[in-house]
Every structure is written in structure tokens, then in C-alpha cells.
Amino acid sequence: MKLNKIFFVLILTIPFSIYAQYLGGNGRGDVSIILTNVPLPVEEAASSLPTKVELAQNYPNPFNPSTSIMYTVGMRQFVKIRVYDLLGREVAALVNEEKPVGTYKINFNATGLPSGLYFYTLTTNNFSKTRKMILLK
Numbered sequence: 001m002k003l004n005k006i007f008f009v010l011i012l013t014i015p016f017s018i019y020a021q022y023l024g025g026n027g028r029g030d031v032s033i034i035l036t037n038v039p040l041p042v043e044e045a046a047s048s049l050p051t052k053v054e055l056a057q058n059y060p061n062p063f064n065p066s067t068s069i070m071y072t073v074g075m076r077q078f079v080k081i082r083v084y085d086l087l088g089r090e091v092a093a094l095v096n097e098e099k100p101v102g103t104y105k106i107n108f109n110a111t112g113l114p115s116g117l118y119f120y121t122l123t124t125n126n127f128s129k130t131r132k133m134i135l136l137k
Helices: none
Strands: 017-023 030-036 066-073 077-084 090-099 102-109 116-123 128-135
Touching: 066 077, 090 102, 090 116
Parallel strands: none
Antiparallel strands: 017 030, 066 102, 077 090, 077 116, 116 128
16 A cells, blocks of 8 residues: 555644554554644734834935935924035925824935935924935936
8 A cells, every 4th residue: 555645734722632653564664653733932023003103214324316215203293305505505395294103215316406415304294304314326
């Protein structure tokens, strides 16, 4: 008798033990399997929703002529993202709206701006973060 593949699927909610034995006729001997229902440690999965506001470094940096900026909002709130030149003058308003919880990516196209150091700031009701980026033409 030739055995090919045997598949078992067991779904049990009570303690159990299984003992299986195969007596092969080809001289390979006995094959025994013992399975016992042993509880395994379970880790709670991390929440996939963000819990705080974060502002990532733009990429690429230095850039020419466009770059991406990622940010995270941990609760529904009004978000502003502004770009400033080295003298503190606002050169672009990228976001100015209420955002739900999530992670966002925006593109900043600096066509028309001269090469140099720029700053971008994310501001909410209770958070503000500024990062720098370099436009290199």
C-alpha cells in the first residue's frame, strides 16, 4: 500500500491528544506523531491607527523641483502646513483643512522658487513642528 499526501485540519476548543502510527512496509519503520492542545501566548496586535501628530522629513532632500512630505494626524483636527523661505516669508500653503485620523503624503513643487534653504511647518491646535529642506537647482 502506497501513501501519498495526507492533510488534516483540526479545529478543537477542548484539550486533546492525538497519537498516530504508520507501519510502513518498505523497511523504514514506524512514524509516530503526538499533538497536544497547548495554549500559545498571544500578543495583542498593535493598532494600525496613529495616535499622535507627526511630521516626517521630506524626501528627497535636497530636491529639484519637487519633494514629498508625509505627516500623521492622531485625531480629527484642523491641520496647516506652510512653507517658508530663509527670511520667514510664506512661499506656499500646502494644507489648510480639517483632517481625520490617518497618514498623509503631499507633494511640494518648487518650480519658480530659487535654490536655497526652506522650512515647512505643520501646525494643529496643540502641536507645531518645523523641518528644513533644501531646493538645489
